[in-house]
Amino acid sequence: MLKEKIAIIGLGYVGMPLAAAFSEHFEVIGYDLNQSRIDELKNGFDKTLELSPKQMQNALKQGIKFTDDIYDLKECTFFIISVPTPIDKNKRPDLSCLQSASLSVAKVLKKGDIVVFESTVYPGVSEEFCAPLLQSCGLKFGIDFEIGYSPERINPGDKEHTVSKIKKIVSASSKDALERVSKVYAQIIKAGIYEASSIKVAEAAKVIENTQRDINIAFINELLMIFDKMEINTQEVLKAASTKWNFLNFTPGLVGGHCIGVDPYYLTHKAAEIGHHAELILASRRINDNMGIYHANVVIKKMIKHNLKIKGAKVLILGLTFKENCPDIRNTRVIDLYNELRDFGCELSVNDPLANADEVKKFYNINFQNEKICEQRLKDYDCVILAVAHDEFKKLDFSGVLTHFIKYLE
16 A cells, blocks of 8 residues: 555545545545535535545545644645636636645645646646745755646546546656656556656646537537527437437537636637637637527527517526536526526526525525426426426426427437
8 A cells, every 4th residue: 555645635526536535545634625515524425416425424434534724734745736727707717726725735745745736727837836836835846845737537417437437647747756646546546547748738638628528519509500590400410410420429508617618718828828819719618608698599589489578477497507417506607598588577487406505596696496396387487498407307398388498308
């Protein structure tokens, strides 16, 4: 057994599954600034639903510890930072969480320690931004301590592609550090380890994964707009096209969350910094960012065709989270749909059994229900919009109800 004591900084969708997996092989301490998050984890509950109560209990039995006191990590030797890297209101990279986490780790950093970053960033951030912050403790990067970068690839809500089943890219600031990082992650990753040639290569690989997906979805969303004007069913078109072996299966929809709707802006920011205007990436972002407004206008036209009065029309939106079967409401683009319909004067209700009511109230302050919806209640509304295809919604019978499907039901 490798003699590392591991600290996980940031216990969200990425950090908590990592902490649980490492606890089966190492002594692990999970650190988070949020006291309520620490309390719920100590009680064996993960509100992100990435870990079941059984998995949480197993991690606690393995001896995992949770704290909001950075000095509880002073005996740790291997630090993994997995904090959010969002964008600001002007769609520029916001590295404040990463900055805060790096400065916190610097307080307990010792000679011989290694710090591995998992957060999505543009190439150069780990070595040029984070490493100098770690040096605030007085130690020298590359002499007294090393860093690594191993991008997270968690797909929130996905119970098939869990952390141990996704191939792990690892990189580090020296050959010895790379060997150390690889050996540690190899203890939990069954899918295998890929050693990138440099930290910047690993950073770039991660940021293009989500950018590529964003571009592909934007293409399908644009096709939807074209085929809507031609009165052709886009779902039927995609089914037909997918019979060819090399057709990429993407579906239209709202693109939000803390990855696909954010990461491309990190790449375009760096591109602009070095004098390149990333036209295709930014065009794709514009298409995807405006799909909520597009669907709202489609709904309005549909109601007009059915002789419904728009002002005061009762509209139910099913789903608020940024993706199906996931409780995360961060950067959900359903809110764009909501705001546009509200501006038209519709009387709106939102139902999502997975979203946390307190968080919805705090971030969006909208008319929200999270109890299970029954089919009979659907007929109380002039129009029902399926915005997020939670499994629970797939069981509903929408017959006899004016509906608009943003996400297809398979």
